[in-house]
Amino acid sequence: MFRVVRQPINLQELIDFVIDPEAGAIATFIGVTRNHNEGRKVIALEYEAYPEMAEQELARLGAEAARKWPIRRMAIVHRIGPVQISQPSVIIAVSSAHRDAAFAACRFAIEEIKRTVPIWKKEVYEGGEIWIGTQAGQPLTRS
Amino acid sequence: MKVKVKFFAILRERAGVAEITKEVEEGSTVGDLWQNLQREFPKLAVPGIRLLYAVNRNYVSPAQVLKDSDEVVFIPPVSGG
Numbered sequence: 001m002f003r004v005v006r007q008p009i010n011l012q013e014l015i016d017f018v019i020d021p022e023a024g025a026i027a028t029f030i031g032v033t034r035n036h037n038e039g040r041k042v043i044a045l046e047y048e049a050y051p052e053m054a055e056q057e058l059a060r061l062g063a064e065a066a067r068k069w070p071i072r073r074m075a076i077v078h079r080i081g082p083v084q085i086s087q088p089s090v091i092i093a094v095s096s097a098h099r100d101a102a103f104a105a106c107r108f109a110i111e112e113i114k115r116t117v118p119i120w121k122k123e124v125y126e127g128g129e130i131w132i133g134t135q136a137g138q139p140l141t142r143s
Numbered sequence: 144m145k146v147k148v149k150f151f152a153i154l155r156e157r158a159g160v161a162e163i164t165k166e167v168e169e170g171s172t173v174g175d176l177w178q179n180l181q182r183e184f185p186k187l188a189v190p191g192i193r194l195l196y197a198v199n200r201n202y203v204s205p206a207q208v209l210k211d212s213d214e215v216v217f218i219p220p221v222s223g224g
Contacts, residue, residue: 031224047223048152050216053200054223078223090224109224118197118216119223120152131153133220134192 001075002058004051004119009077014093018073023095027102029110031090033083037132040125047080047089050118051108054078061112065094076109078119089121098100144169144211148180153219157186167209173198173207177217192219 001017011028018026034047062074072095084090092109096102113119121132146165152159158180167176173196181188195218196203202218209215 048155049199049223050149050151050197050218053197053216056200114221114224115178116202116221117223118151118221120219121222121224122152132222133217134153134189 014075018095020072025099027106029092043123065105
C-alpha cells in the first residue's frame with residue numbers, strides 16, 4: 001500500500017495491511033507536524049505532491065527495501081493538503097519475521113521519502129511562509 | 144511537437160499556473176526547456192535552487208531529449224515526511 005491522501009491517515013489501517021502470519025514484528029513510524037522550526041513558531045503547514053509520481057516513488061523505495069531486508073509487507077501513506085499541528089503527515093508500517101528487518105526498512109523508508117519522493121512542505125509563520133528546502137518564499141519579517 | 148509541463152510547490156506559485164503545454168523543437172532537451180521557461184516566466188529562476196527533472200514520472204538527467212506528448216516536471220528540493 002503506497003498512497004498519497006488528502007484525509008487523516010489511519011494507523012490501524014496500515015497495521016492491518018502489513019499483518020502476516022509469517023511475521024513476528026511490525027515496526028511503524030509516524031511523522032508528525034511540529035509547531036516550531038529553526039527557532040520560529042509554525043502556525044500552519046501544508047503539503048503538496050506530484051501524486052502519481054510520489055506514489056510510484058513510494059512503491060519503488062518499498063521494492064528497494066524488500067531487496068535489502070527480508071521484510072514481509074510494507075505500507076506507506078503520506079498526507080497532503082493542510083495538516084494541523086501534531087497530526088500525522090506520514091505513516092510507515094513494515095512487517096518481518098524478526099524485528100531487525102522491520103526497524104531497518106522503516107528507517108530506510110522515511111530517509112528515502114525525505115530524499116527522493118516529490119512531496120513538498122510549506123511552513124507558515126507569523127508574517128511569512130517558506131517552502132522547506134528552497135529557502136525561498138515570502139520574506140520573513142521578525143518583530 | 145508539444146509537451147506538457149506541470150509545476151508544483153514553489154515553482155507553481157512562481158509560475159502562477161499549475162500546468163501548461165509547450166511547443167518545443169525536435170531534439171530539445173529537458174535542460175533546454177527549462178532555459179526557455181525561465182525566459183517566459185522570469186520568476187521561475189529561484190536563486191540557488193537545485194532542481195531535479197522528471198519525464199513521464201521518472202527522474203531523468205537534464206540532457207534527456209524530449210519526445211512528443213512527454214509530461215515534464217521540474218522538481219524543487221523535496222521536503223516530505
